[in-house]
Amino acid sequence: MDSKMKEKSEAVLDMSPTSTVGGGVEDIYGEDRATEDQLITPWTFAVSSGYNLLRDPRYNKGLAITENERDVHYLRGLLPPAVIPQELQEKRLMQSLRRYEVPLNKYVALMELEERNKRLFYKLLIDNVEELLPIVYTPTVGEACQKYGSIFKRPQGLYISLKEKGRILEVLKNWPERKIQVIVVTDGERILGLGDLGCQGMGIPVGKLALYTALGGVGPSACLPITIDVGTNNEQLLKDEFYIGLRQKRAIGKKYYDFLDEFMKAVKQNYGEKVLVQYEDFANHNAFELLAKYDTTHLVFNDDIQGTAAVVLAGLVASLKLLGGSLADHTFLFFGAGEAGTGIAELIALAISKKTNAPVEEARKNIWLVDSKGLIVNAQKESLQAHKKPWAHEHEPVNNLLDTIKAIMPAAIIGTSGVGKTFTKEVIEAMASINKRPLIMALSNPTAQSECTAEEAYTWSEGRAVFASGSPFPPVEYNNKLHIPSQANNCYIFPGFGFGLVMAGAIRVHNDMLLAASEALASQVTEEHYGKGMIYPPFGNIRKISAHIAANVAAKGYELGVATRLPQPADLVKYAESCMYTPNYRS
Numbered sequence: 125m126d127s128k129m130k131e132k133s134e135a136v137l138d139m140s141p142t143s144t145v146g147g148g149v150e151d152i153y154g155e156d157r158a159t160e161d162q163l164i165t166p167w168t169f170a171v172s173s174g175y176n177l178l179r180d181p182r183y184n185k186g187l188a189i190t191e192n193e194r195d196v197h198y199l200r201g202l203l204p205p206a207v208i209p210q211e212l213q214e215k216r217l218m219q220s221l222r223r224y225e226v227p228l229n230k231y232v233a234l235m236e237l238e239e240r241n242k243r244l245f246y247k248l249l250i251d252n253v254e255e256l257l258p259i260v261y262t263p264t265v266g267e268a269c270q271k272y273g274s275i276f277k278r279p280q281g282l283y284i285s286l287k288e289k290g291r292i293l294e295v296l297k298n299w300p301e302r303k304i305q306v307i308v309v310t311d312g313e314r315i316l317g318l319g320d321l322g323c324q325g326m327g328i329p330v331g332k333l334a335l336y337t338a339l340g341g342v343g344p345s346a347c348l349p350i351t352i353d354v355g356t357n358n359e360q361l362l363k364d365e366f367y368i369g370l371r372q373k374r375a376i377g378k379k380y381y382d383f384l385d386e387f388m389k390a391v392k393q394n395y396g397e398k399v400l401v402q403y404e405d406f407a408n409h410n411a412f413e414l415l416a417k418y419d420t421t422h423l424v425f426n427d428d429i430q431g432t433a434a435v436v437l438a439g440l441v442a443s444l445k446l447l448g449g450s451l452a453d454h455t456f457l458f459f460g461a462g463e464a465g466t467g468i469a470e471l472i473a474l475a476i477s478k479k480t481n482a483p484v485e486e487a488r489k490n491i492w493l494v495d496s497k498g499l500i501v502n503a504q505k506e507s508l509q510a511h512k513k514p515w516a517h518e519h520e521p522v523n524n525l526l527d528t529i530k531a532i533m534p535a536a537i538i539g540t541s542g543v544g545k546t547f548t549k550e551v552i553e554a555m556a557s558i559n560k561r562p563l564i565m566a567l568s569n570p571t572a573q574s575e576c577t578a579e580e581a582y583t584w585s586e587g588r589a590v591f592a593s594g595s596p597f598p599p600v601e602y603n604n605k606l607h608i609p610s611q612a613n614n615c616y617i618f619p620g621f622g623f624g625l626v627m628a629g630a631i632r633v634h635n636d637m638l639l640a641a642s643e644a645l646a647s648q649v650t651e652e653h654y655g656k657g658m659i660y661p662p663f664g665n666i667r668k669i670s671a672h673i674a675a676n677v678a679a680k681g682y683e684l685g686v687a688t689r690l691p692q693p694a695d696l697v698k699y700a701e702s703c704m705y706t707p708n709y710r711s
């Protein structure tokens with residue numbers, strides 16, 4: 125790294141605004157009110173040493189602590205005499221993880237490691253991403269959320285419940301890290317396809333932020349997982365004596381929005397204009413409204429609507445190599461018209477419109493959506509939720525998927541319903557009878573919610589399907605050919621996307637940045653991948669992929685004038701790589 129690059133990289137690593145005497149942040153852009161009436165944080169920092177150092181996951185290195193460090197940090201006798209390097213610690217831990225047969229036990233072991241030794245946790249995750257992603261993320265994280273109350277010994281992340289109404293800023297100040305760059309927040313109402321898990325949804329922000337660090341390179345101390353607890357409508361949880369959240373029905377309407385407003389204001393006040401707030405797994409009756417309400421005043425991103433859109437668009441563009449034609453030549457059918465379905469549909473229409481210069485309304489005409497009542501058509505328009513209205517096309521009502529496929533003749537079916545096993549044998553056979561290479565995307569998570577399995581898609585289409593799913597499936601051998609399913613999951617996008625925003629000091633998210641991220645991802649699929657039927661690159665290269673995504677997003681931010689970190693680095697990919705967090709031990 126040349127000295128200029130190093131200088132910039134160090135600047136980025138210290139990206140957040142400086143603290144003021146009152147504990148707030150400097151008002152760099154003249155927009156926040158951070159310096160007014162700040163409370164003084166009620167804790168102080170102490171330098172860890174001795175016994176306490178071994179119990180501080182940020183500094184603990186276990187037996188990798190060197191002889192000299194044992195002397196200077198008063199650790200003699202507190203560790204067995206052997207000194208072993210991080211690589212050997214990693215080998216030993218991977219061996220012991222592999223001995224667990226139940227994925228949830230692996231999850232618990234990994235989370236315990238994260239609480240013990242953060243650097244080692246991230247080293248394991250980065251070096252073994254394909255093996256460990258299904259543990260810290262979908263599908264296992266879904267089960268972890270369902271059992272959250274009973275598996276956790278120490279709370280992770282920040283819980284902000286209605287009990288703290290009027291005091292959210294104070295609660296934010298209790299978090300031990302000041303320089304926060306990315307917040308992932310949920311209210312737990314739509315956790316994967318598992319529904320309302322209330323306060324136990326915390327597993328999702330924790331998991332997503334672990335990926336921000338491992339896949340995207342944002343430092344762990346700059347990440348803040350938050351669960352907003354406004355109650356739950358999950359009767360089972362309300363009756364469960366071990367439930368960890370507020371035991372009341374969800375707040376709705378003004379009470380809900382006032383609370384969320386207090387949260388959004390407190391975040392900006394405490395962390396400034398450039399902290400990214402990623403909304404995750406909110407129910408759609410709030411998700412669209414929150415995004416629309418705050419996207420002009422805050423740096424906000426809804427992963428389920430926008431991240432999913434960018435990742436699926438990338439897969440569709442890549443799949444054209446196998447299907448032939450352009451996006452505008454094909455008809456797409458969505459099974460599920462919520463956040464993911466309409467979010468993806470809108471970005472496809474935008475991409476087609478930009479490519480063909482046709483109005484976006486025109487581009488929408490080849491995109492059809494099905495909801496729980498059947499195909500969305502013009503006759504229902506008045507009664508539809510706002511996010512569905514643009515997709516009400518002229519057609520007679522059709523109330524089952526098979527008949528819809530026969531009527532619409534799509535090139536691709538994209539499952540975003542949260543309902544498993546809905547792409548039946550008849551559905552896949554119908555797709556295979558219409559298309560030489562039917563594109564089947566079963567995006568619902570976790571695995572039990574997947575609209576079909578990889579094996580079903582390949583077998584029922586006689587090996588012709590191009591298949592991708594939200595949760596991972598193993599390769600399938602059919603007719604002596606090995607088919608490698610792709611994983612179409614927003615985790616390809618959000619870590620690099622968020623890192624690009626942070627790197628450029630962006631203050632707003634723009635749709636063109638989503639298109640830029642999507643293009644960067646699609647460009648990473650090679651002929652070798654296509655040869656195996658893949659439409660996404662393997663996760664093994666995810667840090668390189670994230671650097672490209674971050675660079676494209678940052679470049680778009682500079683072009684749009686929403687990037688504040690000046691001057692713009694000459695080589696954004698190299699710059700991104702140079703800024704990424706690495707988990708190797710430090711002295």
Ligand SMILES: NC(=O)C1=CN([C@@H]2O[C@H](COP(=O)(O)OP(=O)(O)OC[C@H]3O[C@@H](n4cnc5c(N)ncnc54)[C@H](OP(=O)(O)O)[C@@H]3O)[C@@H](O)[C@H]2O)C=CC1
Nearest residue numbers: 316317460461462463464495496541542568569594613614
């Ligand atoms: N792979 C990935 O990266 C991602 C995957 N997902 C997954 O997608 C799924 C949906 O998420 P999201 O869009 O946020 O959820 P939403 O609740 O916003 O949307 C679900 C949609 O599915 C429809 N639906 C429900 N049941 C049926 C049915 N039996 N037949 C047809 N349609 C049905 C609903 O209809 P109605 O509107 O009538 O209620 C609604 O339109 C989840 O499982 C989630 O895990 C989400 C984000 C990213």
Ligand SMILES: CC(=O)C(=O)O
Nearest residue numbers: 316405428569613614
């Ligand atoms: C992947 C994801 O964000 C979801 O299933 O909600």
Ligand SMILES: [Mg+2]
Nearest residue numbers: 404405427428
């Ligand atoms: Mg989600």
